[in-house]
Amino acid sequence: MKILAITPYEKWDCLATTVIEGLQKCGVELYCTYPGNEAKHIITDEEFIAHYPTTDYICAIFGKWETPPPKWYLIDAVGGWDKTAYFDGSEYNYTGYNGRTGERLHPLFKDKAHWYFKRDCLPEEVHGGIIPLACGGAVDADFSHHECKKDIDVLCAFGHTTTGLRAEAVRAVTELYAEDYRVIVSRVPDFLKMISRSWITIEARGGGPLNARAWQIMANKSAMFAQKYTEVIPNLEAGKHYVEWSSGEELKAKIREWLADKSRLQGLIDANFANLCLHHTSQRVGEYILEHLH
Numbered sequence: 483m484k485i486l487a488i489t490p491y492e493k494w495d496c497l498a499t500t501v502i503e504g505l506q507k508c509g510v511e512l513y514c515t516y517p518g519n520e521a522k523h524i525i526t527d528e529e530f531i532a533h534y535p536t537t538d539y540i541c542a543i544f545g546k547w548e549t550p551p552p553k554w555y556l557i558d559a560v561g562g563w564d565k566t567a568y569f570d571g572s573e574y575n576y577t578g579y580n581g582r583t584g585e586r587l588h589p590l591f592k593d594k595a596h597w598y599f600k601r602d603c604l605p606e607e608v609h610g611g612i613i614p615l616a617c618g619g620a621v622d623a624d625f626s627h628h629e630c631k632k633d634i635d636v637l638c639a640f641g642h643t644t645t646g647l648r649a650e651a652v653r654a655v656t657e658l659y660a661e662d663y664r665v666i667v668s669r670v671p672d673f674l675k676m677i678s679r680s681w682i683t684i685e686a687r688g689g690g691p692l693n694a695r696a697w698q699i700m701a702n703k704s705a706m707f708a709q710k711y712t713e714v715i716p717n718l719e720a721g722k723h724y725v726e727w728s729s730g731e732e733l734k735a736k737i738r739e740w741l742a743d744k745s746r747l748q749g750l751i752d753a754n755f756a757n758l759c760l761h762h763t764s765q766r767v768g769e770y771i772l773e774h775l776h
Contacts, residue, residue: 487540500618516553531559568588639667645688651686651733666680682741
């Protein structure tokens with residue numbers, strides 16, 4: 483199978499990396515317009531046009547803060563809209579910029595693309611034919627392969643605390659110091675290894691609900707305690723694969739509850755890792771995409 487991908491220019495994007503790596507792992511002959519995000523075969527506009535007659539699909543992939551801009555014009559150049567799938571990794575709205583517009587779906591691709599995959603997908607959007615992709619999944623780089631003794635009770639380390647309930651989570655976990663829990667509430671070196679050392683790692687909403695951090699938590703065998711999701715996330719169930727919370731007080735209560743029974747907590751970690759391997763590796767994401775395209 484041959485796919486032409488209109489990709490972001492170099493800047494790392496969680497969804498783009500997962501889609502590109504996943505399709506390549508599935509044996510797809512993937513040709514990309516720009517380097518970055520694990521793209522292996524980079525082609526010029528002229529080569530894109532030359533490849534099109536023998537191409538099965540076009541994948542147009544969102545990228546935030548793009549310079550240079552994406553080469554959407556190539557779809558019109560080859561008359562390829564009936565073969566085009568759009569992968570929307572935007573957060574607040576289709577532009578990815580908070581406050582710029584209220585539109586969640588990209589108007590061009592909503593009207594013209596044959597398939598529309600979306601990272602932050604609401605139930606009503608699924609009913610309207612949008613395919614949930616939930617930020618992709620765990621790429622190879624997310625697995626540290628550390629098998630560490632768990633000597634940290636709770637890791638709550640965010641790059642910033644300006645979105646979602648991140649600041650509230652930091653406050654709540656900090657308060658557990660007084661109860662003699664072993665907690666870390668600051669950015670740490672070797673983040674993946676620190677996750678592996680932690681019984682519980684906290685996740686909270688960034689620009690979107692599900693961040694790259696979520697897959698890193700799952701891949702490194704820590705129990706994910708995540709701010710409650712409102713978007714559709716296929717094959718990820720609260721209580722079975724992770725613990726959800728909606729306030730600092732609820733988070734503290736659930737941390738105390740789960741840490742009181744380490745065998746139960748280990749069972750949650752094991753179930754989550756098994757589910758990740760079954761449904762949420764980059765290869766499985768690639769397979770999921772191809773299942774919808776056929």
